[in-house]
Amino acid sequence: MDPQYKRLLLKLSGEVLAGEAGHGFDFTVIDTVCRAVRDVTELGVQVGIVVGGGNFWRGRSGGTMDRTRADSIGMLATVMNSLALQQSFLDIGVKARVLSAVPITGMVEPFVRDEAVKALENGEVVIFAAGTGNPFFSTDSGAALRAAQIGADVLLKATNVDGVYDKDPNKYPDAVKFDAISHDELLERHLAVMDAAAAAICRDAHLPILVFNLNRPDNIRRAVCGENTGTVVS
Numbered sequence: 017m018d019p020q021y022k023r024l025l026l027k028l029s030g031e032v033l034a035g036e037a038g039h040g041f042d043f044t045v046i047d048t049v050c051r052a053v054r055d056v057t058e059l060g061v062q063v064g065i066v067v068g069g070g071n072f073w074r075g076r077s078g079g080t081m082d083r084t085r086a087d088s089i090g091m092l093a094t095v096m097n098s099l100a101l102q103q104s105f106l107d108i109g110v111k112a113r114v115l116s117a118v119p120i121t122g123m124v125e126p127f128v129r130d131e132a133v134k135a136l137e138n139g140e141v142v143i144f145a146a147g148t149g150n151p152f153f154s155t156d157s158g159a160a161l162r163a164a165q166i167g168a169d170v171l172l173k174a175t176n177v178d179g180v181y182d183k184d185p186n187k188y189p190d191a192v193k194f195d196a197i198s199h200d201e202l203l204e205r206h207l208a209v210m211d212a213a214a215a216a217i218c219r220d221a222h223l224p225i226l227v228f229n230l231n232r233p234d235n236i237r238r239a240v241c242g243e244n245t246g247t248v249v250s
Contacts, residue, residue, distance in 0.1 A: 017241035023062040023136060024240065025163035026053065030097050032230055034071035039072070041100055044061045050104040052233035056240050062136040064166055065143045066159035067101060069093025070212040084178040087151035091118055094155060094226065098145035099124070117149030117158070123249065129165050136166065140171045141246060160217035169222055172239060174208060174230035179247035180209050199225075209249075218249070225249040 032049065035042025053063055072093035073086075098114045105112035113135050116124040124145060125131070135142050147158035156173075163171045177185055178193070180202070185191040198218030203212055209227050217226055228235050228246030237243045 017243075019059045019061045019240045020230070020242040021026055021061060023064070023166065024056075024170050024172055025064045025066065025159055025166065025168040026174065026236065027151060027159035028065060028174050029176075029228070030068040030070035030072065030093065032174065033034045033067070033097055033100065033147050039071050042089055043100075043104070046104045047108070049230070050101065050108055050110065050220050052236045053105075054108055054232075055067040055237045057139065057141065059237075059240065061240055062139075063134070063141050064136060064160055064162060064168065065098075065101065065141060066147075067097045067145075068155040069097060071234040071237060073095065084151040087153075091146040091149070095124060095145045098143040100163040101143050104192055105141055106148050111138075113140050113145060114143045114145050117144070117146040132162075132166055142166075143179065143207070153213060154211050156214035157217065160210075160221075160223070163223055164217055168223065171218060171225045172236065173225055173227045174211070174229060174236075176229065176231065178229040178245075180207055180249065181228050182207070183243075194239060194247050195244065196250070199249055202249055215249075 032038055033046050035045040057063055069090045073089050081172045102112045102114050114124045115132055116128040117127050119126050132142050144162045148161055180194045180197055181191040183191045197213055202215050225247055226239050228239055235245045
C-alpha cells in the first residue's frame with residue numbers, strides 16, 4: 017500500500033525504550049522500533065520523533081522539588097533517550113540527527129526549524145530532544161509543537177493501548193473505544209490520551225492525531241499506509 021502521509025511526527029514514551037524492565041534502556045526494543053521507523057522511511061515518508069523521559073525521570077518523581085528544576089531533569093532524560101535512538105538508527109544505516117530545545121554544546125545540535133525541515137527533506141530522521149525547552153510543558157506538548165512547526169501531516173501518538181477510550185480500558189472492562197473523535201470532544205471529555213495543551217495545539221494547527229498501540233511496531237507502517245490501527249483525532 018502507498019503511504020498516506022508525506023511527513024509525520026512520531027511521539028514515543030520513554031517507557032517504551034525500557035522494555036519490560038521499566039527503566040533504563042532495552043536496546044533490543046529500541047532496535048525493533050528503529051527498524052519499524054526505517055520501514056516507513058523506505059516508503060519515502062519523512063519522520064520526526066519526540067521521545068519522553070519516563071524511563072529515567074518523570075516530573076512527579078521530584079516529590080517536593082521545585083517544579084522548574086524537576087522538569088529540567090526530565091528534559092535531560094529526553095536528551096539521553098534521543099541520543100540512544102540516534103545511535104540505534106545509525107547502527108542500521110539510517111541517517112539521524114538530534115536537535116535539542118535546550119543548548120548542550122558538543123553533544124547535540126540546537127533546534128532550528130529550518131534546519132529540521134532541511135534534514136527531513138534530505139531523508140534524515142530528526143529526533144527532537146528536551147521537549148519545548150520550558151518547564152510546565154509535557155513532551156506531548158513538545159511533540160504537538162514540533163509537528164506544527166515542521167508542517168507534519170499527522171502526529172502519531174504511540175501508546176500501550178490501541179486507541180482512545182471513554183475511560184481507562186486497563187481499569188474498566190466496559191470502556192468504549194472511539195474509531196474517530198474531534199479535538200474539541202477530546203478536550204471536553206478530558207480524555208487522558210494527551211494533555212490539554214498538546215491537544216489544543218493540534219486543534220489550532222488542524223493537525224490530525226492518530227493514537228495507536230506500539231506493542232506491534234509494524235503498526236507504524238500500517239498506520240502510515242492508512243490502515244485502521246487505532247483512533248483518529250481530527
